[in-house]
Amino acid sequence: xxxxxxxxxxxxxxxxxxxxxxxxxxxxxxxxxxxxxxxxxxxxxxxxxxxxxxxxxxxxxxxxxxxxxxxxxxxxxxxxxxxxxxxxxxxxxxxxxxxxxxxxxxxxxxxxxxxxxxxxxxxxxxxxxxxxxxxxxxxxxxxxxxxxxxxxxxxxxxxxxxxxxxxxxxxxxxxxxxxxxxxxxxxxxxxxxxxxxxxxxxxxxxxxxxxxxxxxxxxxxxxxxxxxxxxxxxxxxxxxxxxxxxxxxxxxxxxxxxxxxxxxxxxxxxxxxxxxxxxxxxxxxxxxxxxxxxxxxxxxxxxxxxxxxxxxxxxxxxxxxxxxxxxxxxxxxxxxxxxxxxxxxxxxxxxxxxxxxxxxxxxxxxxxxxxxxxxxxxxxxxxxxxxxxxxxxxxxxxxxxxxxxxxxxxxxxxxxxxxxxxxxxxxxxxxxxxxxxxxxxxxxxxxxxxxxxxxxxxxxxxxxxxxxxxxxxxxxxxxxxxxxxxxxxxxxxxxxxxxxxx
Ligand code: NAD
Numbered sequence: 001x002x003x004x005x006x007x008x009x010x011x012x013x014x015x016x017x018x019x020x021x022x023x024x025x026x027x028x029x030x031x032x033x034x035x036x037x038x039x040x041x042x043x044x045x046x047x048x049x050x051x052x053x054x055x056x057x058x059x060x061x062x063x064x065x066x067x068x069x070x071x072x073x074x075x076x077x078x079x080x081x082x083x084x085x086x087x088x089x090x091x092x093x094x095x096x097x098x099x100x101x102x103x104x105x106x107x108x109x110x111x112x113x114x115x116x117x118x119x120x121x122x123x124x125x126x127x128x129x130x131x132x133x134x135x136x137x138x139x140x141x142x143x144x145x146x147x148x149x150x151x152x153x154x155x156x157x158x159x160x161x162x163x164x165x166x167x168x169x170x171x172x173x174x175x176x177x178x179x180x181x182x183x184x185x186x187x188x189x190x191x192x193x194x195x196x197x198x199x200x201x202x203x204x205x206x207x208x209x210x211x212x213x214x215x216x217x218x219x220x221x222x223x224x225x226x227x228x229x230x231x232x233x234x235x236x237x238x239x240x241x242x243x244x245x246x247x248x249x250x251x252x253x254x255x256x257x258x259x260x261x262x263x264x265x266x267x268x269x270x271x272x273x274x275x276x277x278x279x280x281x282x283x284x285x286x287x288x289x290x291x292x293x294x295x296x297x298x299x300x301x302x303x304x305x306x307x308x309x310x311x312x313x314x315x316x317x318x319x320x321x322x323x324x325x326x327x328x329x330x331x332x333x334x335x336x337x338x339x340x341x342x343x344x345x346x347x348x349x350x351x352x353x354x355x356x357x358x359x360x361x362x363x364x365x366x367x368x369x370x371x372x373x374x375x376x377x378x379x380x381x382x383x384x385x386x387x388x389x390x391x392x393x394x395x396x397x398x399x400x401x402x403x404x405x406x407x408x409x410x411x412x413x414x415x416x417x418x419x420x421x422x423x424x425x426x427x428x429x430x431x432x433x434x435x436x437x438x439x440x441x442x443x444x445x446x447x448x449x450x451x452x453x454x455x456x457x458x459x460x461x462x463x464x465x466x467x468x469x470x471x472x473x474x475x476x477x478x479x480x481x482x483x484x485x486x487x488x489x490x491x492x493x494x495x496x497x498x499x500x501x502x
Pocket of ligand 1: 152180233236253391417457458
């Protein structure tokens with residue numbers, strides 16, 4: 001299939017599918033399992049963004065006037081529509097991103113859970129009231145929408161990550177401009193077909209395809225009030241700084257380097273399962289991917305043979321094949337970048353226990369971006385492979401003697417997204433939970449990604465902002481608080497000074 005025979009994706013602006021009017025070019029969207037062309041995505045320009053922001057601003061008064069229960073009911077309907085399209089969405093995720101179909105189904109299930117959580121808005125958006133803050137004077141804090149909210153998404157969760165924000169934002173009465181990753185724009189095109197079918201007022205949700213130019217436009221656009229970003233650490237920093245400079249509310253979730261500590265008393269077979277799922281699920285391209293295993297004491301000798309055997313047994317291939325356990329990475333360019341990390345780790349003195357760079361498997365498409373499971377042992381914390389986000393199916397092992405050393409090592413990272421400890425000791429867990437500098441912690445859980453009702457985010461270089469994604473933080477982020485202090489003179493009371501009469 002040639003590039004020109006694929007369809008050129010539209011934007012969705014003001015309630016209608018619209019061709020990008022000011023695109024500076026277009027990119028080919030490819031299937032990383034085969035290299036085959038799937039579609040072309042426009043690199044929309046400022047005029048396209050302006051049109052989306054204008055539509056979103058124009059829709060604000062009308063959408064805000066819709067009662068909160070009616071907004072929640074739209075989300076109930078959206079939930080049913082997404083459930084009906086669940087398999088289409090999952091197949092789209094696998095086809096454009098590469099993760100296995102089982103993993104893609106789990107991602108779509110989480111996407112739908114975000115909508116379910118957002119339907120709680122009649123409860124979660126409630127304010128507070130206190131009577132008699134002064135004599136016969138009451139104070140109340142109410143929550144109101146922030147305005148036009150922009151969402152900028154990464155490639156690795158084409159379905160779920162945009163939905164960490166969009167359902168919560170519209171539930172709270174905001175309007176949205178979403179820019180999906182230009183590498184994986186197809187899944188959100190399906191989601192927007194379902195949003196379109198809801199019959200929301202035109203402009204409540206808008207989709208602008210594109211890359212850097214759209215992001216830069218968002219950051220300085222006077223019509224945008226809040227920015228939710230998820231992506232790599234350097235871009236998160238740029239987005240945070242520039243959006244804040246322009247006076248916007250911003251949350252920027254960045255990259256990660258996640259550690260999994262294995263204590264000597266860990267239940268080894270279950271620990272191996274947890275580590276394999278964490279390190280090699282989505283081919284290591286999750287922000288919550290366990291990237292470094294820190295073995296404590298004799299955990300190393302108990303763990304490593306079983307871990308290497310399980311990693312070696314993973315079946316590599318096209319994620320649409322139900323038997324496949326490890327799909328391709330996002331692109332051949334990403335594969336070569338990841339292989340470079342492995343090469344440099346060896347040059348730095350680490351030992352390769354398993355080398356996935358020359359992966360072979362039944363019928364692997366030579367144009368696919370395949371990389372087998374790779375395990376690097378004997379690394380030291382200062383090596384690049386132990387410090388930097390590799391974002392591929394590469395697991396690094398570091399050996400220490402005590403929990404103290406393990407905690408110091410994990411806390412030495414500039415990232416602080418997720419981390420896990422594998423142990424049956426409550427005392428070790430208590431210490432780890434108390435001392436570890438990360439936003440999300442798993443106890444005998446390989447991927448401790450919080451469910452929709454809880455906030456999701458890291459610390460340190462993994463996150464810039466204060467309110468995390470979804471859960472109660474989602475409602476906080478997408479609402480502004482207003483405090484009203486009230487008295488009525490006709491009651492015959494409370495005629496003195498509010499400040500003086502307490
Ligand atoms: P990325 O930073 O390359 O891209 C993210 C978004 O930013 C995309 O929409 C892209 O178009 C845009 N962008 C890229 N470069 C830009 C630039 N120079 N200026 C302005 N905009 C730019 O990230 P990615 O490769 O798509 O995603 C993988 C990264 O995302 C990893 O680092 C991963 O850890 C991170 N991630 C973090 C979380 C989290 O919760 N912390 C979740 C998922 C992914």
